[in-house]
Amino acid sequence: MANRLAKWTDKFIDYIGLIGFFVIWEMAPRIGLADPQFIPPVSQVIADMWKIGSSGELFIHIVTSLRRTLLGLFLAIVLAIPTGFILGGIFPRLTQYLRPLLRLFGQINAFSLFPIFILFFGIGEVAKVSIIFWSTIWPVLFTTIAGVQQVDPLYIKSARSVGANPVTIFFKVILPGAAPSIFTGIRLGSTTAFLMLIAAEMIGASAGLGWLIHNSQINNLIPRLFVATITIALLGMGLNYYIHWFEANLLTWKQAPERAGKG
């Protein structure tokens, strides 16, 4: 019991910055430090969140946004990882020729391509998913290529010398060796992808969290705007934590995953 209490206290101290922030947010509009019209107190935002949430409206937007993100992410991963293995493992020479091009593609702003995506794929879901796809595929591809090429040659040689066939080498040596690097790419990609999606939904969509933000902003529904903001932040963090969790469970031999990325 005392142990558990200590654990909870530890948790509390961990989150003291967050709690302090919410307290300030609650107090500032109430004592007149901030205009409640622009910054409503957090209790009002939570009440609004409950209202939208219980009517199921928020749920629809969350599902719409998540479906787009996950679809784009999934397609990018499915395409990028095998391509990365083929390029990095089998055609290293070709990879060298392609590298400047790939690097340029990685730098291309998905948003400058958005009108072009609309041109080719129409205004529907495909254009939005393709933005996610575009901004995710390059980090995953780069890190996969680098991951494959960084596998210690000693491991491959020793696997060979004990008579492992290529399939075994691939699944037992190369794939586990490249996995941490690949996960870094997925994490980087998913963070950007989520940011992109929200902006894409603001430009042209009829549902989704980005649309909710845009709509609240136009109609001056400030508490609803903050509801959408908090939901997006929570979802983004959730996605990040999920990938971390997935990585930690998949790569059990690794001691502590390095925490790259922003935040």
Add this chain to the structure above:
Amino acid sequence: MFRTTTWVNHDLNDLADDRGPAKKEGGTSFDGWYKYAGWIAIIGLWELAPRFGWADPQFLPSFSQVLSTIVQLLFDGTLATHAVVSLWRVIVALLGAALIGLPLGILLGGWLTGLAEDLRPLLRVFGQVNPFSLMPVFIFFFGIGEMAKAAVLGWVALWPILHHTITGVRMVDPVYIKTARSMNIARMDFFTQVLLPGAAPSIFVGLRIAVNLAFFILTAAEMIGASAGLGWAVHNAHCMYQFPRLYASAVMIIALGYGTAQLLRWVERSYFFWKEPTQDGESLSGTETAKAKARQLGWGEWILIASLLFSFIYVGDGVVDRVNEEDKNFGRAQNQPLMDHRQHGVSPGQSNMDHSQHRSGQNQNQSGSEQNQLPKEHDEPGNFVPVIKP
């Protein structure tokens, strides 16, 4: 299946390098034009596809056409203005973010480590908060205008810089710090000679992420609500179906983003002239090529870079002011054709010309409806454009 020789030939530093196995033997054998074979292939495809009819030239103008549009728009000043406006916004926002993020990060990472630990969850939440949703807050603090836009970009850029600065300062090897202390180093020297160089690799990673994100967000922000800038140019060209202009603006955005990233790499290489290229998650996307060219920059060169930057900010400030002023005066004159369309639909017959057009349209439709049994809604006046019914 996998040729093991490729791994055997490489060591880790070669892998981090673009030049691959040829580096050790010749040094420059992979520096020829064929390094860019991929680029050339894509551009060739882009040029040929519309010409041979593999793609509709109306939707995909050939590369040469886009290039000539870029040159034309650059000379007539419109594209250059948009580019300057966009670049100015990014640079101002990045400088702001760096000015806040670097000292704060060094302070939090170096001295107030306990506080940094406490604030970590909060910072993580902030990093995930979408900047667009904070627009009302920014407007509340900064008013409508350039400051609010700069604040959106700055918000996005601040968190990676802050996070990586904190991490970088805390990752400085304690042995270096202790050694420096034991030699009774002056406070200032300790800062500039030990702490900053030790933290710099991580800081540069943060800066690079910040630049990329700022460019992403800038384009989106300009598409959503702005009256100038490259994002606006893309959006506007799309609305007006000017496809060569659309591609020209998009290519400009890409070139600017790529150029800025390369510039930052160059500064990084010059700063770490003694170092092999770093290898980490972020820099994997582009590892350095021209290691041999890197050298230390003297004070004069740093001052030159800084003064160029500030003179650009000064000039850009004038351009942005002028653009905003024009926008106020002419009431978004460039959007006019779009507005006209809408007026046709909503309130038909405002001017004489409109009247005659509507009449002729009506007549045609009526005769059409008698002969071909058109749907009923075509009988209403002014229906030759998309209509919002009263």
